[in-house]
Amino acid sequence: MAEVLEPATTGANGVAFELDRFEMADGERFEVNGRWFGVRGRRFIRPSLTLVGDEEQRRLLADLEHKPWAAEDGQPWEATFPYDQDEAGWNEAELNVAPDITIALPLPGAKRPRARRRGSAPASGTSPGSAAATAATTASARRREAESSEATAPPRRPRAPSPELVNARREAHRAQRELERKDAEIAELSAELERRGAKLEEVSGARDAARSAREQAADEQERLTRARGEALRLRDEALADRDALARDRDDALRLRDAALAARDEALAGRRVAIDSRDEAAAKLGSALGARDAALAERDDALAARDKVAAERDALLGDRDDAVRVRDGAVAASEKTAAEREALTATLEQLRAERDDAIASRGAAMVMRNAANTPPAYKRESNRILHFVPALVVIVIAIVVAVALHII
Numbered sequence: 001m002a003e004v005l006e007p008a009t010t011g012a013n014g015v016a017f018e019l020d021r022f023e024m025a026d027g028e029r030f031e032v033n034g035r036w037f038g039v040r041g042r043r044f045i046r047p048s049l050t051l052v053g054d055e056e057q058r059r060l061l062a063d064l065e066h067k068p069w070a071a072e073d074g075q076p077w078e079a080t081f082p083y084d085q086d087e088a089g090w091n092e093a094e095l096n097v098a099p100d101i102t103i104a105l106p107l108p109g110a111k112r113p114r115a116r117r118r119g120s121a122p123a124s125g126t127s128p129g130s131a132a133a134t135a136a137t138t139a140s141a142r143r144r145e146a147e148s149s150e151a152t153a154p155p156r157r158p159r160a161p162s163p164e165l166v167n168a169r170r171e172a173h174r175a176q177r178e179l180e181r182k183d184a185e186i187a188e189l190s191a192e193l194e195r196r197g198a199k200l201e202e203v204s205g206a207r208d209a210a211r212s213a214r215e216q217a218a219d220e221q222e223r224l225t226r227a228r229g230e231a232l233r234l235r236d237e238a239l240a241d242r243d244a245l246a247r248d249r250d251d252a253l254r255l256r257d258a259a260l261a262a263r264d265e266a267l268a269g270r271r272v273a274i275d276s277r278d279e280a281a282a283k284l285g286s287a288l289g290a291r292d293a294a295l296a297e298r299d300d301a302l303a304a305r306d307k308v309a310a311e312r313d314a315l316l317g318d319r320d321d322a323v324r325v326r327d328g329a330v331a332a333s334e335k336t337a338a339e340r341e342a343l344t345a346t347l348e349q350l351r352a353e354r355d356d357a358i359a360s361r362g363a364a365m366v367m368r369n370a371a372n373t374p375p376a377y378k379r380e381s382n383r384i385l386h387f388v389p390a391l392v393v394i395v396i397a398i399v400v401a402v403a404l405h406i407i
Helices: 128-152 163-314 319-345 347-371 384-406
Strands: 016-025 029-037 048-052 057-061 076-082 092-098 101-106
Touching: 016 101, 048 163, 057 076, 092 163, 101 163, 163 319, 163 384, 319 347, 319 384, 347 384
Parallel strands: none
Antiparallel strands: 016 029, 029 076, 048 057, 048 092, 092 101
């Protein structure tokens, strides 16, 4: 059960500790509160709490929650020591904060340790440091028993001590102080031994890790050396590639300038071609309009031709004139058909046929003039038949003109 202790002090090495509270908190840790005096300029290590029993002892390290543990004179100081066992069975506790500063903290309600004869072996299973701490604890217990026996002894009549006795007492006090100092040193050495054992294990692990790290570093250095050589080679290749790329860039720039000049020329030519295309399109539109007009004229000519054929069929009564007119019309029709076929073959033939048509037109005009002067015996009787040859010649001329215009 946790209890609050009375303030305690120690004068070892001029350092004093005033204890305010030392108890078990929540059944899982020891809490120590107090004030230090005479520690100006002193450096504390990680506090340790050594629980001392009859046959064994146990060392607890302070929790890192209150780190750093440096103390100032007269200022509150606190440390917590994790502990997950029952606190019963321990006689006292020793608080160590530096190699030469160890404070004894007797547990409230703990029983005093049993005295053990000098030279007896430590309990089996304990380390040399634990045996030394146990011996120091036993010596302290013997001193406390001697003091208590002297306090309970009946008073004796004082007498003057002899010089030998005074010297012996002085030597005894000096030996006692030396023994206390040795006990403190033994406890410190045992704690230091445990710390150095743990440190040795850490150093061994660190040495193995360092050795492995050194080997890895050597491998890494070798790899980096190879990588550096490869990087230098790649750099040289990159520089060569850069120079080649610079030359290619200059060539590309020259080609680009030439391409731009060619593009400008092409654009100029394109504009000229566009203008030519627009002009050709306008001409094509005009030609299409002319073709439509020629087609309309051809249709009119065909209608007129049909009308003339009908009239010719109606005027066949006059056999002599009709035969003459028919022969001329058949010849003209055959000639017109030949001219159509020639016109569809080639343009030159069409031109030649056009010339022939013009010649035929002249002949037709002559024939028309001849036809316009009928015999005297028919002038008055049948005037309509006199105009038939002229109409046939006119129709043929129109058809030829339309065909030439279309082609």
